[in-house]
Ligand SMILES: Nc1ncnc2c1ncn2[C@@H]1O[C@H](COP(=O)(O)OP(=O)(O)O)[C@@H](O)[C@H]1O
Ligand SMILES: Nc1ncnc2c1ncn2[C@@H]1O[C@H](COP(=O)(O)OP(=O)(O)O)[C@@H](O)[C@H]1O
């Protein structure tokens with residue numbers, strides 16, 4: 001059984017103006033669909049990556065997975081427990097202890113007034129666990145020194161802070177870590193250190209990652225399976241080799257073509273057309289239809305289902321199952 | 324032919340109460356007409372400082388301590404006040420990471436364009452408006468004739484950056500300094516902006532200083548590349564040579580730590596440690612504490628200069644072609 | 649987003665004291681004459697108020713030590729009847745003005761500090777709640793704050809004072825007066841604390857360290873107290889200092905109007921009220937010295953607060 005099973009996950013935000021303004025300006029409620037009918041499974045001890053441009057709903061999915069946000073509809077099952085609907089408090093607590101998250105901004109994700117020792121030990125301390133020497137051990141595990149435990153976050157660089165975040169995430173011995181753009185704020189050489197560390201820890205502790213990123217090369221390096229998001233919808237899912245060699249969805253193809261390449265000297269990219277539509281009023285049918293070179297009439301009326309095509313799953317009317 | 328921009332031994336100092344910091348040290352490079360020079364390096368390497376020094380936008384107490392800057396053969400590093408402002412608008416255009424900082428939120432974008440043109444070009448008000456619309460069309464703003472009367476906040480991030488490019492180019496400058504112009508943008512929009520910048524500059528023969536930390540962007544857009552480390556030039560040369568056969572160990576390390584499709588899941592190459600802070604710069608070669616090739620002489624002062632490795636890399640023991648191949 | 653400076657220093661561990669003394673805060677302090685002078689004066693005044701019983705040459709509230717014959721002595725001039733000389737003169741009952749000022753400052757500072765402390769606790773609690781919980785809680789708290797702001801604080805204080813006076817028995821009135829003053833001034837002052845704390849809380853609660861704490865299973869109160877509170881305190885410190893100056897003035901105003909500290913426990917304001925009765929009969933010192941002290945105290949505390957605000961908020965400079 002998969003460790004995580006996400007099915008028909010949808011999250012709608014009410015982004016209307018305050019009630020009084022709406023009445024005066026005679027505007028209807030504005031509902032923003034950040035995540036729309038997304039389903040995928042994460043197998044134990046694998047890395048599942050979500051890629052997509054900003055606003056595609058990656059963080060929202062991550063937050064629903066760890067329970068920071070509730071789904072509007074659909075469900076997230078972790079080890080068979082649905083966090084949003086489970087009533088047994090003990091079960092919820094057990095599952096929660098198994099999930100941790102690493103955030104993008106290494107500066108905002110550590111409380112500036114706390115010592116590193118207390119920051120790292122908090123997940124255990126909050127459950128009344130034994131924390132003596134814990135932070136020091138974890139600091140050494142993530143490549144920092146035990147004596148760093150007495151310092152404050154501002155004494156560390158971005159990369160070192162991200163290591164502290166990783167140490168905190170490891171403290172409660174979780175099974176699943178949701179990593180939301182963990183290296184997007186870091187320089188390449190530091191990113192390499194952090195990515196290597198994450199790979200090592202994964203092997204050492206048998207971790208499962210949901211790895212969220214907008215960077216295709218990073219995702220390709222880390223993932224066992226990749227889900228591509230566009231405007232809150234999962235448009236393609238495949239293993240990295242398949243996805244990068246034979247991308248099937250027109251959006252994935254566009255994304256791969258647009259990504260700058262280290263050996264793309266003087267490459268003249270045909271720049272992608274159009275922009276991401278407004279998520280409050282998404283286009284009818286396939287959300288990608290205004291930009292898609294293959295768009296046909298059906299694309300403007302009917303939303304494509306995610307279909308199994310070879311080893312991939314693709315949501316596009318025009319991709320042939322025989323491809 | 325005189326290069327459009329020529330920087331000689333540029334050094335920028337920031338006096339502080341703990342001593343003088345040197346965010347840019349002895350940097351020299353030229354940019355020819357129609358050429359795109361990519362300036363890469365990790366954050367804090369001094370890329371922006373060097374760019375800001377050229378346009379006279381250093382925030383005091385930072386100042387040019389020594390060196391010369393020539394634009395089309397004219398020395399510009401000592402210009403002050405109005406002279407500098409005129410030069411900025413007319414001869415040098417700027418594109419920054421955050422398009423909002425370059426646009427006045429209270430003015431319609433058409434007015435911002437015409438104002439710039441009227442200040443620097445000898446044309447009438449109605450001509451300026453026509454040219455503003457043409458400029459917006461040229462940077463790919465759909466419905467330019469209507470959008471010319473919109474305010475900056477009515478555009479998306481990518482569209483705003485297009486407006487900024489139109490604004491930077493409208494007085495037909497000979498040099499554009501683009502400081503991380505696509506860092507805040509999505510890949511698909513980034514591709515659009517880079518393609519646009521390349522096309523406009525090729526068409527007009529504008530020289531471009533393209534500052535970025537993204538090696539991929541450099542590979543695709545630049546003709547030559549300057550790699551900066553801790554305020555100094557580490558390597559300078561044609562982009563294909565520098566990226567495929569780097570001579571400086573730092574450039575090599577940077578390339579190795581970038582995830583690449585062809586390398587698959589193999590462990591990434593790690594450069595140990597992090598860039599030193601300006602107040603604790605090591606002696607000799609600033610890279611020596613992290614350098615796998617460092618030898619005893621690397622700590623001696625003065626450190627290496629570009630002349631030490633075929634005028635291309637500031638290194639006493641550059642990588643040999645065989646090592647890389 | 650990506651362009652974050654790396655600040656990786658070689659590990660060095662100077663002592664905490666050394667660090668504190670080298671900090672930018674102390675450095676800026678030393679470089680600002682206004683800050684140094686106003687701090688020195690504030691410190692001097694506060695210390696002399698605290699140690700008034702040791703410093704004051706006379707105990708103005710010990711009837712046994714008073715000599716009516718010493719009444720209306722001019723400053724630095726020997727009294728016509730007793731030959732005693734007083735630095736700042738005496739009042740109608742022969743009390744040493746210098747001593748009454750020291751004791752009066754004690755009351756003024758105590759009332760001011762206690763009122764600010766009360767306003768702070770109330771404002772921080774309500775501000776944290778409004779910012780963190782949001783929704784109806786926030787609406788109700790902030791609307792009350794809005795209403796409160798439309799009344800001048802002195803009016804609010806007078807209102808509360810009047811009500812309290814009405815409900816306390818006569819014999820306790822003098823004892824109650826000080827506490828009523830504190831509550832009255834505090835109640836009229838919590839709004840700015842609440843507003844600032846709410847604003848800062850709104851910013852902090854969206855930071856990822858708060859999300860990390862939620863994830864761990866920390867509850868609302870724990871997150872508010874342990875995570876958010878320490879991070880919203882620096883603007884509070886600034887407001888508290890400036891509020892202290894205002895509270896001292898407010899107390900003086902109320903006492904001057906006769907609704908504050910009673911003559912048995914005179915504050916600077918009470919002294920000024922008493923003193924003004926003698927201004928036109930020529931005994932100017934009874935009014936002037938308490939008034940000057942009040943001005944100096946309020947001004948130096950206020951300047952200190954202004955400087956603190958600039959020093960803690962580099963973006964404003
Ligand atoms: N709390 C929120 N309230 C309203 N809209 C939100 C909220 N969080 C996210 N959104 C919107 O949901 C969409 C997806 O956001 P997000 O999941 O953060 O995307 P990503 O992480 O892929 O950049 C965006 O359009 C964003 O503006
Ligand atoms: N006002 C300042 N005081 C001290 N150091 C500064 C100041 N401004 C910038 N620096 C330092 O100057 C160096 C170069 O900065 P910058 O040119 O912005 O780097 P880059 O653009 O390559 O990321 C950095 O190490 C930065 O910390």
Ligand code: SF4
Pocket residue numbers: 249250251286287288289290292293294295296299304315316317318319
């Ligand atoms: S469904 Fe139609 S519009 Fe959508 S991606 Fe496929 S071809 Fe393009």
Ligand code: SF4
Pocket residue numbers: 571572573608609610611612614615616617618621627637638639640641
């Ligand atoms: S000079 Fe020495 S330390 Fe510096 S890069 Fe070359 S080999 Fe390395």
Ligand SMILES: [Mg+2]
Pocket residue numbers: 058059060
């Ligand atoms: Mg996100």
Ligand SMILES: [Mg+2]
Pocket residue numbers: 370371372502503651
């Ligand atoms: Mg920069």
